[in-house]
Amino acid sequence: MHAHPLPPDTPFAAGTPRFAAPAPDTLAAWQQAYAARGAACAAAVGGEFAVALALPGGGTYLAVDRFAVHSLCYAVHGGRLHFATRADALARQLGITEIDPQAIFSYLFHHCIPSPRTIYAGIHRLPRSEERRVGKE
Numbered sequence: 847m848h849a850h851p852l853p854p855d856t857p858f859a860a861g862t863p864r865f866a867a868p869a870p871d872t873l874a875a876w877q878q879a880y881a882a883r884g885a886a887c888a889a890a891v892g893g894e895f896a897v898a899l900a901l902p903g904g905g906t907y908l909a910v911d912r913f914a915v916h917s918l919c920y921a922v923h924g925g926r927l928h929f930a931t932r933a934d935a936l937a938r939q940l941g942i943t944e945i946d947p948q949a950i951f952s953y954l955f956h957h958c959i960p961s962p963r964t965i966y967a968g969i970h971r972l973p974r975s976e977e978r979r980v981g982k983e
Contacts, residue, residue, distance in 0.1 A: 854930035854939040857906075860916040861895035873899070880907055885979045896972075898929045905981025914961065914974035921969045927980045933964035933971065942966050 859872040867882075869875035876899050879887040888897075888909035896916035899907040906927055910918050920929040923940045930936040937943070944967040949959045959965060961973035972978065 854936050855928055857898050857900045858931070859895065859897045859899075860931065861911065862893045863895035863897075863911075864892035866890065876907075885977060888977045896931070901979075901981070905979060907977070907979050908972055909977035910972045910974060912975045914972070918972040919964060919969055920972065920978075923968070933966055933969050936969050937966045940969075942968055944968070 857873065859876055863872065863875070865875045865879060867875070867878055869878050876887075876897050879891060880899060880901070883890060885907065888911075891911075894911045894913065894915035896910045896918040897908070898918060901907055906929070908918055908920060908929060910916065917931055918929065919931070919933040919936050920927060921936055921940060921942070922928075923942075928936060928940060930939070945965060946963060946967040949963045949965045952959050952963065953965075962970040964971050
């Protein structure tokens with residue numbers, strides 16, 4: 847189910863999103879959807895997905911489906927947004943080694959670490975059915 851992880855900060859579209867308008871590839875479909883509906887475009891997309899889209903005027907759009915089937919982790923480090931499909935890849939890239947004590951407690955108590963936390967302090971996972979636009983308007 848999982849392909850090789852992408853390098854952090856690489857725009858990507860994971861999963862099998864369903865769009866109303868056809869497009870040559872999934873990233874192009876997301877760009878069309880964003881151009882048509884703005885930051886609310888994920889609400890009109892069906893299926894399972896995670897997307898990190900570089901916006902034309904600068905900035906980044908992040909979104910995950912209603913069940914967060916695919917993971918999308920992010921951190922703001924040095925005044926810049928960084929993202930990846932996995933928290934450990936992002937931690938390696940940013941040199942983050944600090945473990946979040948609340949995440950350890952959550953794991954021991956719930957047997958999982960609920961979003962938006964990850965095991966790493968300062969790295970967050972986008973919760974289900976969430977979208978974020980970060981950067982220039």
